[in-house]
Amino acid sequence: MKSGAPVNCHDFEDRVHAFLDDELPDTELAAMRGHLGDCPRCEKIVTGFQKTGALISTAVTEMVTAVDVSGIWQAVESGLDAGVIAAELATPSASGREHPAQGHPGSSRWDSPRWDSPRWDSVRRVLDSIATRVSPGNLGWAGAAASVTSLAMLMLLSAGQDGQVGDTGRNVTVAQAAGLKSARLDSLSGAPGYTVSSWVQPRTKARVIWVDNGVNEFASRDARY
Amino acid sequence: MAFNDSELVSLAQQGDRDSMRVLVERYQDRLVAVVVGMVRNHDDALEVVQETYIKAFRNLDGFRGQSSFYTWIYRIAVNQAIDLKRRESRRVSVEFDEVLPPGGVDEWSQSSVGGNDTFSRVRNRELVAKVYEAMESLTANHRAVIILREVDGLSYEEISDAVGCSLGTVMSRLHYARKALQLRLEEIIGS
Numbered sequence: 001m002k003s004g005a006p007v008n009c010h011d012f013e014d015r016v017h018a019f020l021d022d023e024l025p026d027t028e029l030a031a032m033r034g035h036l037g038d039c040p041r042c043e044k045i046v047t048g049f050q051k052t053g054a055l056i057s058t059a060v061t062e063m064v065t066a067v068d069v070s071g072i073w074q075a076v077e078s079g080l081d082a083g084v085i086a087a088e089l090a091t092p093s094a095s096g097r098e099h100p101a102q103g104h105p106g107s108s109r110w111d112s113p114r115w116d117s118p119r120w121d122s123v124r125r126v127l128d129s130i131a132t133r134v135s136p137g138n139l140g141w142a143g144a145a146a147s148v149t150s151l152a153m154l155m156l157l158s159a160g161q162d163g164q165v166g167d168t169g170r171n172v173t174v175a176q177a178a179g180l181k182s183a184r185l186d187s188l189s190g191a192p193g194y195t196v197s198s199w200v201q202p203r204t205k206a207r208v209i210w211v212d213n214g215v216n217e218f219a220s221r222d223a224r225y
Numbered sequence: 226m227a228f229n230d231s232e233l234v235s236l237a238q239q240g241d242r243d244s245m246r247v248l249v250e251r252y253q254d255r256l257v258a259v260v261v262g263m264v265r266n267h268d269d270a271l272e273v274v275q276e277t278y279i280k281a282f283r284n285l286d287g288f289r290g291q292s293s294f295y296t297w298i299y300r301i302a303v304n305q306a307i308d309l310k311r312r313e314s315r316r317v318s319v320e321f322d323e324v325l326p327p328g329g330v331d332e333w334s335q336s337s338v339g340g341n342d343t344f345s346r347v348r349n350r351e352l353v354a355k356v357y358e359a360m361e362s363l364t365a366n367h368r369a370v371i372i373l374r375e376v377d378g379l380s381y382e383e384i385s386d387a388v389g390c391s392l393g394t395v396m397s398r399l400h401y402a403r404k405a406l407q408l409r410l411e412e413i414i415g416s
Contacts, residue, residue, distance in 0.1 A: 017396065017399050017400050017403065018396070021374060021380075021381065021399070023380065023381050048407055048414055049403055049407065051414045052403060052406050052407045052410060052414060053374075053375040053403075055352065055356050055410060055413065055414070056262075056356060056360070056371065056372070056375045056376065056406065057375050057376050058352070058353075058356075059262075059352065059353040059356035059357060060258055060261060060262040060372065060376045061258065061376070062349065062353050063262070063265075063267075063353065063357075064254070064257055064258045064261055066267065067257050067261060067267045067270060067271065069253050069254060069257055069271075069274075071271075072249060072253050072271065072274060072275055072278070073246050073249045073250060073253075075271075075275045076245070076249055076275055076278040076279055076282070077242065077245075077246075079275060079276075079279040080245075080279060080282060080283070
């Protein structure tokens with residue numbers, strides 16, 4: 001179609017999407033509008049696509065209104081902190097202490113977890129924000145990856161601390177709730193105010209981290225770290 | 226005085242958390258809108274958006290400003306959403322997925338949002354569910370393009386930047402997606 005030349009139905013259908021999306025030069029736009037005013041068939045095509053677009057936009061907007069975006073920055077900041085912590089932990093310290101993740105709970109020589117560090121505060125903020133969304137006494141799920149990263153960081157930070165291995169009844173309940181019928185307990189440890197356990201499904205290697213802060217408990221649904 | 230994106234990116238590249246926060250809050254609603262349309266699920270959408278920003282800030286040194294900041298993060302978000310859908314399709318054997326609350330359109334369709342009276346709420350829920358069902362029939366790439374256009378109003382060039390394909394591919398994906406959706410939603414559109 002030449003710019004500004006008269007438009008027939010075939011030309012119009014060829015360019016209808018660019019027309020709808022305001023991607024045509026002014027001269028072509030005028031010719032398209034001219035044809036549209038004279039052609040009920042092409043007008044029907046345009047109306048159909050416009051209705052489709054409006055439906056998509058409305059449906060997505062309706063869904064978005066139900067999404068709580070208030071915690072996004074907090075989770076992002078925690079994720080960034082977690083990356084820094086992971087990098088620090090991956091670097092052997094001058095004192096030659098072991099990487100805590102390489103030790104077994106209760107046996108790690110990394111004997112000064114940084115519970116008073118600002119980064120632990122950041123991780124704790126995310127954990128508590130998850131906990132507040134969970135009904136007391138019910139297992140809730142932490143799906144967001146940044147939250148999972150925080151949980152993973154909690155595992156690293158808390159490795160070597162005293163755990164509650166004897167709490168097998170509760171652990172079995174958690175595993176069953178998570179659908180990990182044949183899961184094995186990978187590690188269990190504690191942080192101030194929290195009990196943390198990590199579960200692995202041997203067949204799929206799926207991992208769930210479970211956290212109990214004394215009031216609520218929640219689990220990651222698919223942690224990769 | 227509000228900083229523009231390029232000034233904020235420059236400060237964020239020096240590790241300024243306040244600038245990062247402004248960038249997050251400036252685009253989080255738009256990103257969520259695009260991603261929720263692609264993944265259908267609130268929790269998954271939040272996960273993708275959070276991971277998008279974390280990835281963007283960790284790689285901010287590599288951002289040279291050839292495209293705008295938001296088309297750059299859209300590109301990361303679209304790829305993250307596509308990856309998540311691929312992982313989901315491979316995750317059928319993960320048993321604990323079966324007990325998860327969906328938190329998505331199905332849950333939404335049973336909630337009380339979306340309308341002024343009972344009739345319109347029920348009707349809206351049904352419409353939303355049908356639209357999402359129709360969008361599920363598209364590939365992730367087609368869904369990304371139609372949502373970036375219809376929901377966020379991006380130009381062809383911006384979509385091309387955001388999804389990393391040519392203008393011609395953007396146009397052909399839009400044509401296909403619109404026609405496919407129109408066909409599937411014919412009953413609603415006709416009424």
